[in-house]
Amino acid sequence: MRLHRNLVFATVDALLEIFNEGQYADKVIEKTLKRDKRWGARDRSFIAETTYDIVRWKRLYAEIAEVKEPFSRENAFRLFAVWATLRGIALPDWKQIEETPTRRIKGRFDALSKIRKFRESIPDWLDELGVAELGEDIWEKEIGALNKQAPVIIRVNTLKTDIQTLQQKLKDEGFETINLKDYPYALQLVERANIFKTESFQNGLFEVQDASSQLVADFLDVKPGDRVVDTCAGAGGKSLHLAALMENKGQVIALDIYGNKLKELKRRAKRAGAHNIETRVIDNNKAIKKLHGKADKVLIDAPCSGLGVLSRNPDAKWKLEPEFLDRIRKTQQEIIRQYCKIVKKEGKMVYATCSVLPSENQLQVKDFLASEEGKDFKLIEDRKILSSETGYDGFYMALLEKSDSKTSEQV
Template sequence: MRLHRNLCFTVIDSLNAIFNDEEYAGKVVEKALKRDKRWGARDRKFVAETIYDIVRWKRLYNEIAGTKDHFTRDNLWKLFAVWAVLKGIELPDWKYFEGTPVRRIKGKFDEAQSTRAIKESIPDWMDEVGVKELGEAVWSRELTALNLKAEVILRVNTLKIDIATLQKFLRKEEIETEKVRDNPTALRLTERKNVFLTDAFKRGYFEVQDASSQLVAPFLQVQPGMRVVDTCAGAGGKTLHLASIMQNKGQIIAMDIYAGKLAQLKKRAKRAGVHNVDMRVIENTKVIKKLKDSADAVLIDAPCSGIGVLKRNPDSKWKLQPEFLDTIRATQAEILSSYSRMVKKGGKLVYATCSILPSENQDQVTSFLKSHPEFKFVEDRKILPSKSGFDGFYMALLEREN
């Protein structure tokens, strides 16, 4: 592979925005890909994947380069050099790479394999939490899986098209997909491409949604005609999935504390042909109280650490702080207690997170059931990245008896 200056400069500028200006990697990559309209698919792929690679392996590369967590422009070039050497890419004769110790970089990489937190490129505190909650063996397996690149998974919008027809439609747009086992609405891209530019996307034939995330809405066991509440709807990925399962019949109340996210949901719902969703901003507790004992089914896709989706959001492990875990666990317990009041007698509740930590998952459910005897445990599902190949998720189905 031959390195091109304009592409490399874009990577360095992007890393500066992520590491020094604390911008989100996803937004930075999105902006970077618009930098030069002349770039082809290969150029865009290089920029996006290199940025994500260096963000993902930030600690490991930092240890090898000896840059001591100081991300000056010179040091960002050193991290880039480490990335290139470990990828087997020949460094060009540029001033930024003068004196790059190729042999030493490879030796340092070998040395780093003996320390898990450095080898897997995570903060020490996160490694300690993972070992404490999951044990050495499981945590090590999950870290390795979480450092793999996330695949692009589509969810077929069954309100408009079936899975086989969508595959044919996408093939005409030169996008090849394959079905995902045990997931009737999921398609995996065989080669990463920008699906948002396709006619199929504009027609609302699919949404981009990880295969694990696609299992949450069906877990709630909704039926057409029900009254369903999606309490932490965000931009509405699971809301739209619920609508398709319900065949646009009944009512879905999509709630969130952020009006901006619900505005995004409104646009997505229009494209998807969804018209049974009522959006409500949670401005105070009155919004919850008005719905007490009224829902056939309630989904709580709770805010969490996001440790199960590190492969998709690698920069989050550098933004996440240990004290946040205590705060979010308290928030989860509060949300579960408050929002469960909307479930009517005989109704169902699903509590879900994109975390693999028991303290955010089954421990929360156990604690909730002890203080809310009106609910009974039905079943739960733990999805580990090492076993599924997809994001880490947890979901528990509860039923209100009285």
């Protein structure tokens, strides 16, 4: 493989923004790819995947290169040199790249790979937390799985097509896909590619959504004609799935504190032909109180650590801090106790996160059921989805039902 100077320089520039300025990797890469209109698909793929790779393995590569943050431009090139050497890519004779013997890099890699926090490239505190919450064996497997590159999964929009028709249409457009057992609305791309420029996407025939995430809306057991509230809707991936499952009948009320995300949901809903979604910005408690006792089904896709989606957001492990986790757990409990009031008697609610930590999942449900607000709810079923077992995102979901009397149920 021959390295092109402008692609390598673009990658190094992106790394410096992500590491030194705390920018989000996806936003930086999106901006970087617009720098040169002459770049083709292969060039863009090199920049994106190399940047993500070095972000994913930052701690390991920094230890091998013996550099510390904040990284100088010279040190960022050293990280790149480690990445290239470990892949057997010959380094060019550029003044920016200081030559390090290949044997030394590989020797340090072999030695450091015996220690999990370096091998899996994670902060000490996160490694300790994973072991404390999941146990040594499960954490070992899970963090290994979460360090693999995420596959590209799409969800068929059943308001406009079916999975067989979409699969054939994508094949005609040059994209091979495979069906996924146990995921009725999912197709996986055989090769990673930019699928957003396809006619199928522009016409709203599918959304990009991980296979695990696709299980959440189904878990809520919605029916056509239901009144459903998606309380932390964001840009609406699950709201769109709910609308499709409801066949555009009934109502999906999408709530969020961020109006810009709901604007994006409106745009996506129009493309998808989802006509039964209404967006409402939560700017005060009145917006929530108006809905008390009025929803057949409520989805709480709660804000969380995001540890279950590290494979697609590898920079998250460098932004996470123990203090944030403490705050988010408190927020999760406040949200479930507040939004549960929207559920009608005999109605259902799903609490979900894209985290694999019991303290954000099973323990939150247990605390809720023991609270005053949770006394009329019972746990029907819960599922914990580990990336190490499925190959997809780590997720948790709990289905609860509201009744007139408390039914004891263990989480």
